[in-house]
Structure formats: structure tokens, C-alpha cells
Amino acid sequence: MSTSRNPSELEYYWKKFREETGEKYKDLFKTSVERGNREAKGSGYKDKAELRISKYEDKNFLQNIATEVNKMMPLYKEIHAYVRRKLIKFYKNETIMKDGPIPAHLLGNMYAQKWFNIYSIITPYPNIKDETNITDVMLEKKMEPIDMFMMAENFFYSIGMKNMTARFWKNSLIEKPKDGRVVNCHASAHSMVDGKDFRIKMCSTVDAPTLATVHHEMGHIEYYMHYSHLPYVFQESANPAVENQCKIIESAILSKCNMNQEMREGGRQALGELKSSVYRNFVMIKSEKFVEACKESLKDVMSSLPKKTYSSVVAPSYGGELNKPSRKTCSVLIEAENCNSDDARKLFKAQINPRKENIGILYVKEISDSRIIINCDSKKDRDKLMTTIEANPKFPKPTVPQRKNLQC
Numbered sequence: 001m002s003t004s005r006n007p008s009e010l011e012y013y014w015k016k017f018r019e020e021t022g023e024k025y026k027d028l029f030k031t032s033v034e035r036g037n038r039e040a041k042g043s044g045y046k047d048k049a050e051l052r053i054s055k056y057e058d059k060n061f062l063q064n065i066a067t068e069v070n071k072m073m074p075l076y077k078e079i080h081a082y083v084r085r086k087l088i089k090f091y092k093n094e095t096i097m098k099d100g101p102i103p104a105h106l107l108g109n110m111y112a113q114k115w116f117n118i119y120s121i122i123t124p125y126p127n128i129k130d131e132t133n134i135t136d137v138m139l140e141k142k143m144e145p146i147d148m149f150m151m152a153e154n155f156f157y158s159i160g161m162k163n164m165t166a167r168f169w170k171n172s173l174i175e176k177p178k179d180g181r182v183v184n185c186h187a188s189a190h191s192m193v194d195g196k197d198f199r200i201k202m203c204s205t206v207d208a209p210t211l212a213t214v215h216h217e218m219g220h221i222e223y224y225m226h227y228s229h230l231p232y233v234f235q236e237s238a239n240p241a242v243e244n245q246c247k248i249i250e251s252a253i254l255s256k257c258n259m260n261q262e263m264r265e266g267g268r269q270a271l272g273e274l275k276s277s278v279y280r281n282f283v284m285i286k287s288e289k290f291v292e293a294c295k296e297s298l299k300d301v302m303s304s305l306p307k308k309t310y311s312s313v314v315a316p317s318y319g320g321e322l323n324k325p326s327r328k329t330c331s332v333l334i335e336a337e338n339c340n341s342d343d344a345r346k347l348f349k350a351q352i353n354p355r356k357e358n359i360g361i362l363y364v365k366e367i368s369d370s371r372i373i374i375n376c377d378s379k380k381d382r383d384k385l386m387t388t389i390e391a392n393p394k395f396p397k398p399t400v401p402q403r404k405n406l407q408c
Contacts, residue, residue: 189220
């Protein structure tokens with residue numbers, strides 16, 4: 001998904017991945033949700049979502065998150081429109097609506113979550129050398145996964161934090177096993193709660209995104225190590241956001257991908273202030289030196305900003321949508337009589353302009369060889385869409401699905 005530029009190949013694997021996961025494990029997922037909700041109710045919560053949100057101790061948590069995501073939306077929409085225009089120019093024969101959604105399989109990520117893998121297509125300055133692309137340098141130096149972990153350890157030690165323990169190096173899984181064992185490759189950090197045994201589990205590849213992930217996960221380990229002397233109940237962060245303050249610093253200020261030394265130095269000073277007063281309103285960039293370094297380094301920042309934007313803005317927007325509480329949605333079903341569902345989906349995207357008609361559409365999905373389903377944001381949007389489709393002679397008559405979870 002990250003390297004291929006063949007749209008047919010990308011679409012094939014995008015579909016196959018979902019056919020081999022979502023549909024097959026749908027019933028298990030439902031069972032998991034039901035069990036989670038039962039356990040939450042046993043602890044006095046309405047459901048598991050309420051239990052998870054309670055950790056933030058904020059009655060208006062969802063509204064506050066929605067507010068912050070909405071603040072990013074104007075910038076996100078501009079980025080979306082820019083990327084869409086670049087993709088239309090690159091994939092000349094693909095059906096990409098000029099003012100509609102971008103086909104997810106073209107965004108360089110299985111979940112359309114981060115877009116920097118297609119940076120070579122969407123770069124605003126194709127003739128300028130990308131100084132932030134360190135993957136090639138890593139490969140030229142013939143680095144191995146262990147080298148990335150040692151770099152991360154040296155980095156954290158250089159700013160006054162701890163080295164990894166002997167058990168960390170012995171027990172961590174940093175590469176995919178070569179003996180055929182099947183493991184969960186999703187990167188994660190773990191404390192075994194004895195104050196000595198800390199581990200990272202991930203299947204590392206030598207590239208810049210993985211290097212950033214290694215630093216992120218080791219940031220969690222640093223957190224665990226610094227609080228390991230406390231009673232168990234106090235080893236957890238005050239809420240899930242506190243622990244990730246380390247992520248903000250390491251990713252945004254002290255990133256190994258940040259080429260400017262003065263900015264890193266300013267970041268270290270800011271980190272020192274934060275370490276001494278982590279609960280002081282989380283003010284981590286008061287440092288005058290950091291601010292001055294930012295001003296002096298404006299050109300460096302601007303040259304690397306576009307690539308960082310495709311993860312730092314897109315990913316939170318993606319996460320905000322993904323983590324919304326589940327809700328009933330309003331759907332329209334189209335039975336394709338003279339063509340298959342894929343052709344019907346492309347025909348819909350080519351003929352119907354939801355934005356022009358001011359219709360809120362969440363997604364268009366093939367559900368069988370001859371049927372597509374169009375998920376709308378509200379009953380009003382669904383009714384408007386049905387009227388629009390009925391007025392178009394190229395489409396068969398739309399219907400409302402009978403499945404309860406697809407009704408308003």
C-alpha cells in the first residue's frame with residue numbers, strides 16, 4: 001500500500017484485506033463489544049465507552065474532543081482538496097471526484113490514516129531535494145532494527161533520562177520472528193510491574209516512520225521506569241493524556257527527523273522545565289530559547305512542514321472520526337441490474353455530486369456482486385439523496401435497507 005502506484009493492485013489488496021478481516025470476524029467483534037459492555041455495567045458504567053471516557057475525568061470529554069477536531073477541519077479540508085487535486089493529476093484514468101472523497105486505497109496506507117507514503121506524488125516542491133527523507137540514509141548505512149533502538153536510547157539518555165535495562169534488551173521483541181511464529185506486530189510498550197522488566201513489542205523495518213515509532217514506544221518505557229518506584233496504583237498516568245505528553249515532546253520538538261540543532265537545544269530546555277513541573281498547565285514551550293530557535297529555523301521548519309502535516313493533521317482527524325460513539329445511520333441501497341457493484345459505485349461517484357447537492361455522505365460500499373450501499377449522515381440527507389438518484393435515469397430505483405442497523 002505504501003509503495004505501489006498501480007491503482008488496480010491497490011484496490012485489490014484494500015478489498016482483500018477487508019474481506020479477510022471485517023466480515024470474517026464481525027461476530028467475534030460483536031461478542032467482544034457485548035462482553036466489554038457487560039463488564040463495564042458490572043462496575044457501574046452505562047457501557048465500555050463510558051468506562052474508557054471516565055479516565056479523563058471530564059464530563060464534556062466528547063464535546064471537547066469534537067471541538068478540537070472541528071478547529072482542525074478548515075486546515076484538514078484544504079489539505080484534502082490539495083491532495084485530491086494532485087492525485088487526479090497523477091492518476092489520470094481513475095474516477096476521483098473533483099469535489100468529493102478521495103478513494104482510500106490511493107492514500108498510501110491501509111487505513112488512509114497517514115498520507116506521507118505518497119509524498120512523492122503530492123509534494124508541493126518536486127524539484128527541491130527532500131532533506132527530511134532519512135530512510136535512504138538509513139539504508140545506505142545498512143542499519144538494522146537494533147540500531148534504531150540504540151539511537152533512541154542514546155537520545156533519551158542525552159536529555160537526562162534513563163538507559164534501558166538489561167531485561168529490556170533480553171525480553172523485547174523488535175523484529176518479526178524468523179522461526180515462523182505468528183505474532184501481533186502492532187507496536188506497543190509494556191511494564192511487567194516489577195520495576196526491572198520493561199519491554200517493547202514490534203516488528204521493525206528500517207525506515208523513518210519506524211524510527212519515529214521506536215522513539216515513541218521508548219518514550220512510554222521511560223515513563224514506566226520513572227514511576228516504577230511508586231505503589232502500583234500510582235504507576236499509571238493520571239489520565240491517558242498525561243503519559244502522551246512525552247510523545248508530544250519527542251515527536252514535535254525533539255524528533256530525530258528535525259535537522260535543526262538549535263531547535264533541538266531549545267526543545268531540551270523546554271523539556272527540562274516540563275520535567276520539573278509536569279502538572280503546571282502542561283506549558284512545555286515557554287522557553288524563550290525555543291521560541292527564538294523556531295524563528296531562526298523558519299526555513300527548515302517550512303521545508304519539512306508539508307510532510308509532517310500529512311500525519312500530524314490527518315491522523316487526529318482520522319482518529320476523531322474513528323472513535324466517535326457508534327450510532328445508527330441512514331442508508332440507501334442500489335441494486336445494479338446491468339453492471340456489477342464496482343461499476344455501480346464508480347457510476348455513482350461520476351454522476352452524483354453530494355457536495356453540490358449539499359448531501360452528507362459518510363461512505364459508499366459494495367456489499368455484494370450487484371449491490372452498493374450509500375451511508376448518509378442523517379435521514380434528511382438520505383431522503384435528499386434518494387430524490388437525486390431517482391431523478392437520474394442512469395440509476396436503478398434506490399431503496400431503504402431492511403436491516404435495522406442501517407435504518408435511521
